[in-house]
Amino acid sequence: MDGHRLRIDPAGTPRATVLFVPPLFEEANRTRRTLVLAMRALAADGFAALLPDLPGQNESLTPLVEVDLARWIEALAAVAERIDGPLIVASLRGGCLVDHRAKAAAHWRLAPVAGASLLRTLLRARVSADREAGKSSSLENLQAEARNAPLLLAGNLLSPAMIAQLGGAEVQAVAPLRSLTLGSGDGALPGTPLWLRAEPGEDAAMAHAIAADIAAWGAACGIS
Amino acid sequence: MTEPVDTQLRALLADILGLGEERAAALTADSGLFGELPEFDSMAVATVLTEMEDRLGILIDDDEIDGEIFETYGHLLAFAERKVRGS
Numbered sequence: 001m002d003g004h005r006l007r008i009d010p011a012g013t014p015r016a017t018v019l020f021v022p023p024l025f026e027e028a029n030r031t032r033r034t035l036v037l038a039m040r041a042l043a044a045d046g047f048a049a050l051l052p053d054l055p056g057q058n059e060s061l062t063p064l065v066e067v068d069l070a071r072w073i074e075a076l077a078a079v080a081e082r083i084d085g086p087l088i089v090a091s092l093r094g095g096c097l098v099d100h101r102a103k104a105a106a107h108w109r110l111a112p113v114a115g116a117s118l119l120r121t122l123l124r125a126r127v128s129a130d131r132e133a134g135k136s137s138s139l140e141n142l143q144a145e146a147r148n149a150p151l152l153l154a155g156n157l158l159s160p161a162m163i164a165q166l167g168g169a170e171v172q173a174v175a176p177l178r179s180l181t182l183g184s185g186d187g188a189l190p191g192t193p194l195w196l197r198a199e200p201g202e203d204a205a206m207a208h209a210i211a212a213d214i215a216a217w218g219a220a221c222g223i224s
Numbered sequence: 225m226t227e228p229v230d231t232q233l234r235a236l237l238a239d240i241l242g243l244g245e246e247r248a249a250a251l252t253a254d255s256g257l258f259g260e261l262p263e264f265d266s267m268a269v270a271t272v273l274t275e276m277e278d279r280l281g282i283l284i285d286d287d288e289i290d291g292e293i294f295e296t297y298g299h300l301l302a303f304a305e306r307k308v309r310g311s
Contacts, residue, residue: 026267075270117274127286132266139286154267196240196271198263 004060005079008039014048016086016221016223018214019102021076024094024118025156027195028057031092034194038214039206045215047088050123052079065150065157067117069098069165077101089174090214094118096179101174106221107174108214110189111182115169119187122153129154143167150215178217189213229305232279237297240271253298258291269294282307 022028032051039049054072056064080087080102080222089104102114123139130137145151146163156164180189191206238248241263258264258268272294273284284307 045307117278120277121270121274124273124286125267128266128269154270185289196275197242198265198268198271199242201242207306 004058006036006039006051008036008043008049010043010046010048012046014085015046016088016105017048017050017083018042018088018090018216018218019076019080019083019104020049020051021089021091021095021099021102022051022054022057023092023195024054024057024097025122026154027118030197031195033200033202034204034207034210035092037202037204038210039212041208041212045209045211047215047218050079050083052076063157063215065159065162068159068161069169070161072098073101077103080104081127086218088214088218088221088223090210096171097169100174104174105223106218107177108217109171109177109179110178110210111193111195112171114171114180115166118202122156122158126152127165176221178213178220220224229280229308230301233276233301234270236275236279240268240275242266251297253296253301254299256295257297257300258294264280264294272300276304276307280304280308 018039020039022035023031035051039051042049053060055062055075056067068132076098080089087104088106089099089102090100090108093113094112094115096109097115099107099109120139123142126142127137127139141149143163146158146160148160150157150159151163180187182189182191182193184190189206189209191203191209194201194203194206234248234251237243237251238245241261258269272290276282277284293299
């Protein structure tokens, strides 16, 4: 996976490694700071925390237009395979669409989203920007255009394969899995959907809740 | 029990624009959105539409969208209520 990744280690030998699969595209930037706070909290609790750059995302040297979801799924499986010791895969939003081939002792997902929903927002941002520029476009004609040529959506140059795969992508079954929504009560994590924020924010309380929930789920899956 | 569309729409704008509860609660029908709130850019417009679909259980055809809907909170609320009633 290009080798680009952020790794935070605990003081001694790690109890386990938590591999974070970040949200996709702009949502990754909006969430990154809070994820890194969660990684620090996990390291303080004895875990190694790893946040890789998917090929074409963040600091990866691979052009985004050259990748698709299949490549991301493979890349994550390869990262997981190289990790020694027990592994927890923790995915957020669109990251939950590409995490199922990574073999792990425990899977954890927060606010999984269908690829079609992510694609619709990207297409709409383009339509809205086109309208501001006095050009008229629609979801339909953009999608028709994307069948044969890459499309620039909110700053992301996406290949026809990426757009087709994203449009049909659903979360796949993994086990053992704890899947959370945002909110209160069982099966929910307190916090706000930072990944939607027009101006990135951060939430230390949410970061600590993420770290604590992952650690507890790891323990429930036999990671001591 | 489903919350009123007004409550859900305020929460949605607070989430996307990072308004905080107070600013979201203070929105009136005349409060300007697109062009008025600096956070409200084309990506935010797109996010608002997709979240409205997910949270209100509606489908928005982009032919229905014109600039006016995002001019004020009142216009956006009227549009959302019309869609919820119609679906």
